[in-house]
Amino acid sequence: MIAELGLAALWLAAALAALQLVAGAFAQRDGAAELAALARPAAIIQGLLAAFSFLMLLILFARTDLSVKLVAMNSHSAKPMIFKLSGAFGNHEGSMLLWITVMALAGALIAAVERRLPERTMMATLGAQAFVGLGFYAFLLFSSNPFERLPEPALEGMGLNPLLQDIGLVFHPPTLYVGYVGLSVAFSFAVGALLTRQVTPDFARAMRPWVLGAWIFLTLGITAGSYWAYYELGWGGWWFWDPVENASLMPWLAATALLHSASVLAARDALRAWTIMLGVVAFSMSMVGTFLVRSGILTSVHAFAVDPERGTFILILLSIYIGGALLLFGLRAGTVAEGERFSVTSREAALVFNNVMLSAILGIVLLGTLYPLVTEAFDVRVSVGPPYFNPVGAIFVVPMLIVMAVGPLLRWRQDSVARIRLPMVIAATATLAVLFLVMLTSDIGILPLLGLSLSFGLAIASFMPLRGRKLRMLPLATWGMVMAHFGIAVSLFGMACESAFSEETLAAVEIGDSAEVGPWSVALSEVRPTAGPNWTALEGRLMVSYDGGKPREIDPQSRNFWAPPQETTESALVTRWNGQLYAVIGREAGDGRWQLRLWWKPFVTLIWYGGVLIALGGVLALIGRLLNDLKRRSVKSRGAARREAQA
Amino acid sequence: MMGGLKAKHQRLVLVVIALVALIGAGLLAASALRNQASYFYVPTQMAEDPPAPGQAVRLGGMVQEGSLKTMSDGITITFLVGDGDVTVPVRFAGILPDLFVEGSGVVAEGKLDASGTFVADNLLAKHDENYVPRELQDMTEHQKNQVVAETEAGA
Numbered sequence: 001m002i003a004e005l006g007l008a009a010l011w012l013a014a015a016l017a018a019l020q021l022v023a024g025a026f027a028q029r030d031g032a033a034e035l036a037a038l039a040r041p042a043a044i045i046q047g048l049l050a051a052f053s054f055l056m057l058l059i060l061f062a063r064t065d066l067s068v069k070l071v072a073m074n075s076h077s078a079k080p081m082i083f084k085l086s087g088a089f090g091n092h093e094g095s096m097l098l099w100i101t102v103m104a105l106a107g108a109l110i111a112a113v114e115r116r117l118p119e120r121t122m123m124a125t126l127g128a129q130a131f132v133g134l135g136f137y138a139f140l141l142f143s144s145n146p147f148e149r150l151p152e153p154a155l156e157g158m159g160l161n162p163l164l165q166d167i168g169l170v171f172h173p174p175t176l177y178v179g180y181v182g183l184s185v186a187f188s189f190a191v192g193a194l195l196t197r198q199v200t201p202d203f204a205r206a207m208r209p210w211v212l213g214a215w216i217f218l219t220l221g222i223t224a225g226s227y228w229a230y231y232e233l234g235w236g237g238w239w240f241w242d243p244v245e246n247a248s249l250m251p252w253l254a255a256t257a258l259l260h261s262a263s264v265l266a267a268r269d270a271l272r273a274w275t276i277m278l279g280v281v282a283f284s285m286s287m288v289g290t291f292l293v294r295s296g297i298l299t300s301v302h303a304f305a306v307d308p309e310r311g312t313f314i315l316i317l318l319s320i321y322i323g324g325a326l327l328l329f330g331l332r333a334g335t336v337a338e339g340e341r342f343s344v345t346s347r348e349a350a351l352v353f354n355n356v357m358l359s360a361i362l363g364i365v366l367l368g369t370l371y372p373l374v375t376e377a378f379d380v381r382v383s384v385g386p387p388y389f390n391p392v393g394a395i396f397v398v399p400m401l402i403v404m405a406v407g408p409l410l411r412w413r414q415d416s417v418a419r420i421r422l423p424m425v426i427a428a429t430a431t432l433a434v435l436f437l438v439m440l441t442s443d444i445g446i447l448p449l450l451g452l453s454l455s456f457g458l459a460i461a462s463f464m465p466l467r468g469r470k471l472r473m474l475p476l477a478t479w480g481m482v483m484a485h486f487g488i489a490v491s492l493f494g495m496a497c498e499s500a501f502s503e504e505t506l507a508a509v510e511i512g513d514s515a516e517v518g519p520w521s522v523a524l525s526e527v528r529p530t531a532g533p534n535w536t537a538l539e540g541r542l543m544v545s546y547d548g549g550k551p552r553e554i555d556p557q558s559r560n561f562w563a564p565p566q567e568t569t570e571s572a573l574v575t576r577w578n579g580q581l582y583a584v585i586g587r588e589a590g591d592g593r594w595q596l597r598l599w600w601k602p603f604v605t606l607i608w609y610g611g612v613l614i615a616l617g618g619v620l621a622l623i624g625r626l627l628n629d630l631k632r633r634s635v636k637s638r639g640a641a642r643r644e645a646q647a
Numbered sequence: 648m649m650g651g652l653k654a655k656h657q658r659l660v661l662v663v664i665a666l667v668a669l670i671g672a673g674l675l676a677a678s679a680l681r682n683q684a685s686y687f688y689v690p691t692q693m694a695e696d697p698p699a700p701g702q703a704v705r706l707g708g709m710v711q712e713g714s715l716k717t718m719s720d721g722i723t724i725t726f727l728v729g730d731g732d733v734t735v736p737v738r739f740a741g742i743l744p745d746l747f748v749e750g751s752g753v754v755a756e757g758k759l760d761a762s763g764t765f766v767a768d769n770l771l772a773k774h775d776e777n778y779v780p781r782e783l784q785d786m787t788e789h790q791k792n793q794v795v796a797e798t799e800a801g802a
Contacts, residue, residue, distance in 0.1 A: 234742075235769075274661075341657050356665050360672035367676040371684065381687030383705060383756075388683035392676055506741055508721020569742070586742030589721035597742050 003068050003147040006056030010097075010147075013049035013104060014137035016042045017130045020107075024127020028120060028195070036119075039126045040111040046133075047108025054101040057146055061088040064157060070094060070146050072154035078534045079160065086170040087160045092310075093146035095173060099290070100136045102174075102181040106210075107133065110185060115633070116206035117189075118198055125192030132184055132283075135317040143313050162535070162561040162568050168228035176221030176248060180286040182214025183251055186258060190279030191325055194332045199272040204265035207279070209625050211262060215255045216618040222248050223611030234569035234584050236599045238498070238607055241389045246369045247289030250362055254282035257358040260351050268412055270339035270348055273329075274355070280329060284322040285362070291318050292369065343414040350407030357400035364392050394447055401454050404488070405461035408481060423464040431457030444500040451496030459489035476624025484617025491610025497579075497603040508593035518600030519547045520581050527585070527594055535561045537570070540585040540594065544574060556585040580604050685756070690733040693759070700761050706735060707754040715749050728753065728765070739767040 020042040027036030060068050061084050064077045074091040075084055089098045107129040114122065140146070189207045193199050225248065230238040239245060258278035264271045291314045342348035368384045375382050405427050409420040417424075435453035438444065444452075462485035465478065505517040514523035526541040537559040545551040556572035574581040579602035586595030685703040698704045711734055714727035722741065726749075727734040737755055747753060747770060757767035 338658050352661065356668045359665070360668055363669060363672050364676045367673065368680065371680050375684075381705075382684035383687070384680065384684050387685075387703060388679050392679045392683075395675065396672065506722050584742060590717055591721070593721045595722055595742050 002056050002059050002063075002065070003149060006053045006060070007145070007147040009049045009053040009056065010137070010141060013046045013053065013100075014134065014141065016046040016049065017104075017133045017137060020046060020130035021127050021134065024123045024125075024130060027123035027127075036123055039123055043111035043126055043129070044108045046130075047104040047106075050101040050104035054097055057088050057094060057097060058085055060147075061085060061094075066155070066157060067149055067153035069148045069150050072150060072157050074158065074160055076157040076159040076534065079165070080533055082167070082170055083160060083165045086164070086173075089173050090160050090164045090169065093140070093144045095177075096136070096140050096144050097146050098174065098177055099181055100133065100140055102177050103129075103133050103136065103184050106182055106185050107188075110188075110210070114206060116202060116629075117192070118196070121192045121196045121198045121203070123192075124195040125188045128188040128191040128195075129184065132187065132321055135321065139310075139313050139317060143310050159534075159561070162559070162566050165534075165561075166228065166232055168224055168232065172221060172224045172228055175217050175224060179214050179216075179218030179221050179255075180248075180251060180289065182210065182217060183255060183283040183286050185210040185214070186255075186279040187283035187325065190276045191328065194276060194328050194336075197332065197335060199265075199276060199336050201266050201269045204262045204275060205625075205629075208259070208262045208266060209622055209629070211255060211259050211279075211282075212618055212622045212625070215252070215259055216615050216622065218248070218252045218255060219611060219615040219618065222252060223608050223615070226611070227608050231571050231573060231582075232568075234571045236504075236571075236582055236584075236597075236601075238604070241368070241385050243369050244293055246365050247292050250365055250369075251282055251285040251289060253358050253362040253365070254278060254285050257355045257362075258282050261355050264348050264351050265339070268340050268342065268348055270342060271352070271355075272336050272339045273333045276333070276336070277329060278355075280322075280325045281362075284318075284325070285366075287314075287318050287321065288366075291315060340413075342412070345410065345415050345417055347407060347410040347412050347415070350403050350410055353403050354400050354407065357396045357403070360396045361393055361400075364396070365389065368392075390447060394450070398450060398454065401458055401488075401492070404485060405458050408465045408485065409461075423461065423467065427457040427461040427464070430460050442500075448496040448500035451492050452500065455489045455493035455496060458492065459486060462486040462489055476627070477621040478624075480617045480619070480621030480624060482617070483620060484614045487610045487613030487615075487617055489610070490606050490613055491608075494603050494606030494608075494610060498601050498607065501602045502604075503600045505596075505598045507596055507598075508589040509596050510593050515596055515598060517581070517598040518602075520598070520600055521545050521548070522581075522583065522596065522598055523551070524594060524596065530557070532559075535559045538585070540583075540596070542572070542583055542596075544581060544583070546574075546576065546581075554581075554583060556583045558585055558587075575605060578602060687754075690728055690730045690735045693735050693765075694733045697763075698759055700759050703756070703758055705754055705756050706737070706765050706767075707752070708735070710747070710749050710751060710753050712749050728755065735765050736763070737765045737767055739770055741770075744770050 020039050023035045023037075023039035023042060027039060057070075060071055061075055062081065064071060064075055064084060066072045070091060070093050074094075075087045079087065087094075089095045107126065110129065111126060117125065186207060189203070189210070193203050222245075225245070226238050229240065229245075230236070258275065258281075261271045261275045261278055265275045291311070368388050371384055372382050406420070406424060409423055411419075431453045434456045435449065438449055438452055462482055465482060466474070503518040505515050507515040509515050509524045511524055511526060514521055516522070521544070523543045524540060525543055528539055528541065530537050530539045537557040539555045539557045542554050542556065543551040544554055552574070554572035554574055557570040559568045559570055560566075561568065569584050569586075572583045579600060582599040582601060584597045586597065588594055685705055686698065687705045687707060688698065690706070690708050693706060706728060708728035708730045711727040711729050714725075714734075716725050718724065723738065724740075724743065725736060725738050728737050729735075737757075739755070739757075754771040755765060755767035756769040756771070757765055760766050
């Protein structure tokens with residue numbers, strides 16, 4: 001019954017999306033007011049129905065209803081409840097339902113709260129949102145029905161991939177999806193504005209909070225995903241340039257560029273066409289990512305199902321939406337009037353420069369991700385990894401970081417370099433001082449060296465915009481910018497330290513013996529069997545001490561899951577303010593010795609703290625923008641009330 | 648500088664700068680991809696046309712039964728990777744991936760050394776039925792066909 005309710009709600013939601021599309025389209029003509037009035041309620045009810053449908057799926061998984069195919073394939077009655085629930089979106093069908101739910105809820109939210117856009121643009125936006133939604137409803141209903149029943153209920157479920165049975169994976173997919181799909185709003189706004197040719201600063205101000213919201217979730221999702229890969233996969237790395245990681249990085253790069261160009265449009269009425277273009281590109285990157293991950297073209301822990309039919313379906317959707325939007329852009333961009341001008345030394349120019357750099361980095365990541373697919377068509381198998389991404393990316397990242405340090409100091413429209421000479425000299429001195437100091441004292445690679453020194457310069461420069469301002473009067477959005485830019489510096493410092501100063505020890509250790517890694521001494525005192533709800537494990541008891549200090553115990557495990565049968569390594573971590581000890585236990589070497597792999601990673605945690613700071617900066621900016629918006633609204637309505645009283 | 652230009656010209660200048668930067672990035676990426684992509688070899692290819700020693704490549708094949716040995720340091724292992732015709736010796740120092748067993752498929756990332764031993768930095772084995780390195784997927788299929796062909800020829 002629950003499954004049928006969920007499916008019915010999904011069909012109804014799809015029907016409402018169709019209604020919303022028609023209403024939005026007819027609202028573009030005069031004299032269709034009755035139809036136009038339907039668009040907003042349709043969007044809101046559609047959102048509620050999709051959410052209801054997703055709730056039904058959660059209930060099915062919570063109860064482990066084995067008559068439903070998806071539950072039988074992906075769940076197991078012995079799993080802890082939290083992983084039963086997260087199992088609902090730890091598979092292809094469930095994750096696509098989550099996707100469409102987030103998309104419908106985003107549409108409902110626009111319909112419910114957005115009042116800034118001109119009515120016709122608003123209707124076109126809702127229509128576009130419904131048009132994109134319809135494709136994904138069709139995909140779900142025709143090729144990936146999550147509510148399909150089995151002819152005979154299964155006796156027991158097949159279980160969830162143990163790698164996905166982790167608390168990080170409970171939050172990672174929904175967070176990332178809110179980010180991915182939240183960008184659909186920017187896409188619909190861009191299409192709506194192109195259709196009605198209303199590309200104005202007001203449009204940018206209306207769009208900005210939506211982009212900020214999606215961007216915050218993307219940032220958090222990427223940060224969480226990176227930390228998950230770091231501790232769960234047991235390889236000690238935090239970024240692998242895996243196509244799936246790239247699939248989340250590309251929308252983030254586009255959204256970051258969009259965020260900044262929307263600021264230029266909002267403040268200065270420049271970069272109109274460029275902002276629209278980025279709005280289209282950002283969500284297109286989300287869809288390309290979904291295609292890469294979900295089509296089975298790539299094999300990874302994220303590619304749940306290898307089904308060419310689904311791949312073709314997503315590819316068709318992709319070409320309709322991206323191709324259609326780009327075509328519309330090509331036809332209309334010329335008619336979008338040109339914005340205001342600005343000089344080479346102005347904040348606009350710095351933002352333009354970094355927009356171009358971000359786009360170049362995006363292009364490099366995209367080419368590197370797609371290249372293996374292209375060569376495979378010619379039967380040549382290649383893989384593209386860090387030797388490509390790191391140096392080629394750095395060519396554009398380094399100038400971007402330098403301009404990022406300077407840009408916020410510049411004034412809009414026109415400024416002179418002489419005015420900001422002092423802060424520039426301070427930041428440059430810090431950068432060069434660190435550069436020479438590190439070069440003299442240690443022998444590290446060119447990229448970590450650049451990263452390390454730039455992180456100092458950028459950290460100092462990120463606070464410079466506060467110089468000479470009354471801190472209490474400063475808008476929240478400016479605080480947000482300072483915090484986010486500082487977060488980039490923090491994260492960069494962590495990355496550079498990790499790659500420059502990590503130490504690794506690989507040893508076979510007898511019980512009672514110890515190994516050294518960096519300042520740590522690690523003694524193996526025991527290896528014992530242990531068990532959890534759906535696994536058994538061998539657990540090493542390690543007594544670790546930092547620099548001869550008081551020893552403490554950590555217990556890395558090698559786990560054996562029995563549904564589905566699979567081994568995983570569970571790393572054990574010790575976090576200090578200045579870094580992390582990372583320990584993995586391997587197999588018995590055959591003569592009573594156990595393999596231990598140990599890393600000392602100085603300041604590695606700053607990578608993720610930086611990510612959190614960046615997201616918090618976004619939150620501050622978002623709160624600032626929303627408060628401003630509310631203030632404006634209440635001023636407007638008070639003004640209207642006064643006029644009414646006078647009349 | 649740009650302030651002196653007409654409005655129409657500024658847009659043009661911006662478009663040109665952006666295009667130059669993006670095309671530059673594209674060309675850079677294309678040339679880097681050609682040099683930095685690591686190619687996939689099966690043992691037969693590696694024997695016939697070996698990559699330059701020190702060049703990062705990937706080697707895929709089956710871990711030969713009985714070839715897995717642990718060195719006296721307890722952490723270095725050696726084994727043979729074969730594709731039915733040729734075998735290549737592989738050396739790896741580290742913790743073996745979870746589902747690494749003799750007789751099953753593996754993709755080794757690393758370099759060929761001067762003596763013809765493949766020194767692996769990383770081993771990718773089958774994680775579970777949903778996560779098989781792509782090369783392995785096709786290879787097991789290919790090998791199945793080969794085995795079928797051999798038995799048929801023998802009969």
